[in-house]
Amino acid sequence: PTPTPTHDHDHDHDHAEILDLDADVLAEHLASVTAWLPVTAAPRHIVDLGCGTGAGTLALLTRFPEARVTAVDSSATHLRRLREKAGAGGVAGRVRTVLADLDTHWPDLSGPDPSGPDPSHPELDRTAPASPDPNRPDLVWASASLHHMADPRRTLRQVHGSLAPGGLFAVVELAGFPRFLPADAPEDRPGLEERCHLASERRHDSRLPHRGADWGPMLTAAGFEVEAERTIAVDIEASPSNAVGRYALSSLRRVRAAVDDHLSPEDLAALDRLLDTDGPHGILHRPDLAVRTRRTVWAARRA
Ligand SMILES: C[S@@+](CC[C@H](N)C(=O)[O-])C[C@H]1O[C@@H](n2cnc3c(N)ncnc32)[C@H](O)[C@@H]1O
Numbered sequence: 001p002t003p004t005p006t007h008d009h010d011h012d013h014d015h016a017e018i019l020d021l022d023a024d025v026l027a028e029h030l031a032s033v034t035a036w037l038p039v040t041a042a043p044r045h046i047v048d049l050g051c052g053t054g055a056g057t058l059a060l061l062t063r064f065p066e067a068r069v070t071a072v073d074s075s076a077t078h079l080r081r082l083r084e085k086a087g088a089g090g091v092a093g094r095v096r097t098v099l100a101d102l103d104t105h106w107p108d109l110s111g112p113d114p115s116g117p118d119p120s121h122p123e124l125d126r127t128a129p130a131s132p133d134p135n136r137p138d139l140v141w142a143s144a145s146l147h148h149m150a151d152p153r154r155t156l157r158q159v160h161g162s163l164a165p166g167g168l169f170a171v172v173e174l175a176g177f178p179r180f181l182p183a184d185a186p187e188d189r190p191g192l193e194e195r196c197h198l199a200s201e202r203r204h205d206s207r208l209p210h211r212g213a214d215w216g217p218m219l220t221a222a223g224f225e226v227e228a229e230r231t232i233a234v235d236i237e238a239s240p241s242n243a244v245g246r247y248a249l250s251s252l253r254r255v256r257a258a259v260d261d262h263l264s265p266e267d268l269a270a271l272d273r274l275l276d277t278d279g280p281h282g283i284l285h286r287p288d289l290a291v292r293t294r295r296t297v298w299a300a301r302r303a
Pocket of ligand 1: 019049050051052053054055056072073074075078100101102103104142143144145148149150
């Protein structure tokens with residue numbers, strides 16, 4: 001059935017929480033990625049494509065204090081959250097949000113909307129296609145968003161066309177869903193987490209065929225010169241001072257909703273015991289909880 005707006009909103013709200021927790025838990029890793037970017041000069045105008053709630057936007061504003069960011073996403077809920085966070089961080093004046101579904105409409109990424117904001121939808125972009133402009137972005141960042149595009153090869157060509165000559169395109173992608181438990185956990189159903197992900201990946205594979213793709217050759221085919229590629233391993237143990245527990249709980253709740261038809265009743269019951277924060281087997285009580293994942297970054301130059 002077609003989701004109602006309420007469902008969409010709830011879905012976006014849950015997703016926004018996970019994106020915020022991800023940004024919080026992986027903040028140091030993200031800072032090391034932005035520090036590593038092979039920029040030739042400090043960028044002035046950065047575009048964050050599929051910005052979500054702004055993990056990349058805010059990290060890039062910190063890394064490049066002279067820059068402003070155009071943050072593009074198809075979710076109004078995420079963009080609202082991003083603006084709240086930018087306001088709380090005192091950087092709202094350096095961020096422009098653009099509501100756009102990049103599958104159907106490529107916004108003008110050069111500068112402010114010359115047609116002025118739509119008063120009923122101030123963030124709705126209604127501008128013409130990109131034209132040569134001194135305000136073209138010199139850095140485009142796309143983190144965990146390219147694999148969502150219906151035709152990512154076209155998106156890569158559009159980014160190439162929008163970037164200033166000599167500009168950099170940074171693609172960050174996830175190796176897969178993070179793992180939170182050791183492979184032999186929980187005691188009564190060892191390997192449960194792996195089975196959950198197998199079930200959810202089988203569903204995603206048909207919907208998101210570019211998840212886990214090698215973006216290097218696709219970037220080259222779109223006209224970029226891939227200058228560097230780096231994979232970082234993430235392994236962060238839960239502690240009272242970090243949000244790993246909440247991140248694991250929110251993420252596995254979302255997995256639960258995606259796999260409930262595809263797991264055995266025994267696995268589903270074990271997953272529910274892990275997700276029961278009041279029960280003795282809840283993951284928040286486990287001393288072996290951690291976030292383990294890998295992220296790969298490609299730095300590609302428009303010649
Ligand atoms: C996994 S999230 C990543 C968010 C953020 N870049 C980060 O690293 O935290 C993917 C984002 O891409 C956005 N997205 C997916 N398809 C899109 C499209 N066709 N146009 C614009 N944004 C899209 C989603 O709304 C979501 O915010």
